[in-house]
Amino acid sequence: MKSFGGNILFLDRSDINTDEIIPAKYLTEITKTALKPFLLEDLILEGFDPAVDINGKQVIVTRANFGCGSSREHAPWALEVNGIYVVIAENFARIFRQNMYNCGMCAIELKTETIDHLFNIYNGISASVDIDLDRGLLTFSGGGKVETVEFQMAPFDLELIKAGGWVEYADSKY
Amino acid sequence: MGKTIAQKIFDSHLVDMPYEGVNVLRLDAVFCHEITTPIAITDLEARGKDRVFDPSKIKAVIDHVTPAKDSKTAEQGKILRDWALRHKIKDFFDIGRNGVCHAIFPEKGFVRPGYTVIMGDSHTCTHGAFGAFAAGIGTTDLEVGILKGVCAFKAPKTFKFILKGNLKEGVYAKDVILYIISQLGVNGATNRVMEFTGPVIDSMSMESRMTLCNMAIEAGGTVGICYPDMVTVDYLWPFINNEFENKEAALKEYSKWISDSDAEYEKVIEYDLSSLDPKATFGYKPDQVKSISEMEGTVVDQVYIGSCTNGRIEDLREAAKVLKDKKIADSVRGILSPATPAIYKQAMDEGILEIFFEAGFCITNSTCGACLGMSNGVLAEGEVCASTTNRNFSGRMGKGGTVHLMSPASAAATAIAGKITNSPLYKG
Numbered sequence: 149m150k151s152f153g154g155n156i157l158f159l160d161r162s163d164i165n166t167d168e169i170i171p172a173k174y175l176t177e178i179t180k181t182a183l184k185p186f187l188l189e190d191l192i193l194e195g196f197d198p199a200v201d202i203n204g205k206q207v208i209v210t211r212a213n214f215g216c217g218s219s220r221e222h223a224p225w226a227l228e229v230n231g232i233y234v235v236i237a238e239n240f241a242r243i244f245r246q247n248m249y250n251c252g253m254c255a256i257e258l259k260t261e262t263i264d265h266l267f268n269i270y271n272g273i274s275a276s277v278d279i280d281l282d283r284g285l286l287t288f289s290g291g292g293k294v295e296t297v298e299f300q301m302a303p304f305d306l307e308l309i310k311a312g313g314w315v316e317y318a319d320s321k322y
Numbered sequence: 323m324g325k326t327i328a329q330k331i332f333d334s335h336l337v338d339m340p341y342e343g344v345n346v347l348r349l350d351a352v353f354c355h356e357i358t359t360p361i362a363i364t365d366l367e368a369r370g371k372d373r374v375f376d377p378s379k380i381k382a383v384i385d386h387v388t389p390a391k392d393s394k395t396a397e398q399g400k401i402l403r404d405w406a407l408r409h410k411i412k413d414f415f416d417i418g419r420n421g422v423c424h425a426i427f428p429e430k431g432f433v434r435p436g437y438t439v440i441m442g443d444s445h446t447c448t449h450g451a452f453g454a455f456a457a458g459i460g461t462t463d464l465e466v467g468i469l470k471g472v473c474a475f476k477a478p479k480t481f482k483f484i485l486k487g488n489l490k491e492g493v494y495a496k497d498v499i500l501y502i503i504s505q506l507g508v509n510g511a512t513n514r515v516m517e518f519t520g521p522v523i524d525s526m527s528m529e530s531r532m533t534l535c536n537m538a539i540e541a542g543g544t545v546g547i548c549y550p551d552m553v554t555v556d557y558l559w560p561f562i563n564n565e566f567e568n569k570e571a572a573l574k575e576y577s578k579w580i581s582d583s584d585a586e587y588e589k590v591i592e593y594d595l596s597s598l599d600p601k602a603t604f605g606y607k608p609d610q611v612k613s614i615s616e617m618e619g620t621v622v623d624q625v626y627i628g629s630c631t632n633g634r635i636e637d638l639r640e641a642a643k644v645l646k647d648k649k650i651a652d653s654v655r656g657i658l659s660p661a662t663p664a665i666y667k668q669a670m671d672e673g674i675l676e677i678f679f680e681a682g683f684c685i686t687n688s689t690c691g692a693c694l695g696m697s698n699g700v701l702a703e704g705e706v707c708a709s710t711t712n713r714n715f716s717g718r719m720g721k722g723g724t725v726h727l728m729s730p731a732s733a734a735a736t737a738i739a740g741k742i743t744n745s746p747l748y749k750g
């Protein structure tokens with residue numbers, strides 16, 4: 149199982165699609181690591197510079213419908229090879245969300261008000277989050293403030309994370 | 323309480339429910355292409371699990387970049403080709419016989435009402451036009467599908483759409499689905515089955531229903547689904563005539579999938595589409611939709627007609643009606659990619675290719691090509707393309723390019739004018 153948590157990259161936009169996360173022209177790569185330099189290369193977000201902003205971040209906090217569009221699992225992989233195993237959002241596109249858990253990564257949904265609050269308090273300063281999967285707790289800290297937020301994770305999703313993904317789970321079971 | 327079509331399909335395919343709401347379904351078909359499958363194959367190999375659950379239920383095609391454009395795409399094709407050979411996957415379509423996945427697989431009769439289908443491609447929702455549960459999935463789900471013939475889905479919550487009225491002449495399934503997406507938003511149907519019913523659907527061809535269902539994912543939908551009816555049976559008849567005594571018998575059998583009249587829906591949404599006019603997208607999200615009449619005059623550099631959305635014979639016919647005896651503007655690069663070789667051949671026989679050719683279009687082989695900005699018409703920074711495809715995301719057809727989605731007739735008219743305009747087929 150991966151270890152989750154760390155410094156936060158805030159992406160203040162809804163509907164970030166998988167073409168923005170990893171453009172189609174890189175789909176010809178056959179290794180995950182080759183995707184590393186191209187994460188969020190085409191993201192439309194004012195002031196965002198992938199070359200500077202991604203470095204040293206392990207968690208993304210963003211708005212609604214993250215990961216919509218193409219089914220490419222290259223999107224979670226591009227996050228994975230950059231050491232980002234967690235995305236926290238209001239909600240996710242179905243395929244992207246499933247891909248995250250299938251890869252043993254975490255897609256956590258929080259209420260709109262909570263996401264708004266996180267943006268208000270921590271966006272723009274250096275902030276981080278600790279994640280306790282078993283108890284369903286996120287502990288945010290930054291700017292001298294520490295606070296804990298609860299989250300829900302379906303038991304099946306947690307089992308996928310612990311089993312190391314869906315291939316191993318399904319092959320042993322079906 | 324009755325059941326929806328998706329619930330009936332789930333119930334008849336349920337293998338396991340490891341947790342409340344997690345439905346592991348048996349799959350009737352697993353479709354594969356050369357962009358998302360090779361990486362699944364190499365991963366299965368690395369895990370020592372290079373097996374397939376049933377080669378007769380796996381169908382594969384090289385369609386996204388074909389012929390290969392460089393060593394990397396050649397390698398992707400090779401991995402898929404070698405794998406199909408190794409596992410005796412007979413339904414593998416390589417160059418000369420290959421076409422865009424969501425056009426060629428239905429054309430070969432691989433989808434039936436009541437089927438469960440997955441593919442590592444978000445537009446797999448297209449096949450719901452046949453009354454199937456067909457969903458796009460990622461590489462890991464694809465691996466499990468290939469290996470075990472199962473896939474896990476959440477219980478299917480359904481939005482029922484009742485589409486009433488008569489579409490005006492020159493208004494198509496593409497305009498209908500763009501309108502619906504604009505009403506729902508790109509996230510409006512996430513995790514939902516979109517069930518399309520009503521007189522507008524009843525009078526649509528299978529091609530139009532596929533166009534409609536193709537874009538369900540652009541509203542977040544898992545699948546767009548239409549009830550099987552005589553139109554479905556007529557389309558499938560060459561493939562099923564040895565299974566049924568006559569078409570009525572086939573219809574009777576397939577009708578069992580149709581949602582019960584007392585089925586439970588999360589939402590029922592009714593639209594009267596009698597006054598709908600031709601639509602196009604602006605901006606970078608497929609829910610950013612306006613009437614073409616509001617966008618008149620927007621200059622374009624390229625017009626692309628093709629793809630799993632609108633590269634079928636019916637689409638080519640409508641565009642050809644507009645292009646006949648006309649020339650496209652000097653400033654426009656026109657590109658046509660008939661979605662499959664059979665469509666290509668038919669268009670040739672009907673004189674449609676000649677019309678495109680005379681109008682000044684470049685006609686490419688059947689491929690995804692420019693739709694995803696990988697080959698055959700990639701845009702330069704700042705360029706604008708009127709396209710019959712399904713995604714106007716930033717960078718989709720080339721970094722810095724803009725895409726306006728529209729119907730083939732509107733795209734053809736736009737090619738002639740050099741700027742966005744309504745087709746003369748639309749009598750508004």
Ligand code: SF4
Nearest residue numbers: 422629630690693694
């Ligand atoms: S035509 Fe475009 S949308 Fe359709 S499968 Fe190919 S790349 Fe995807």
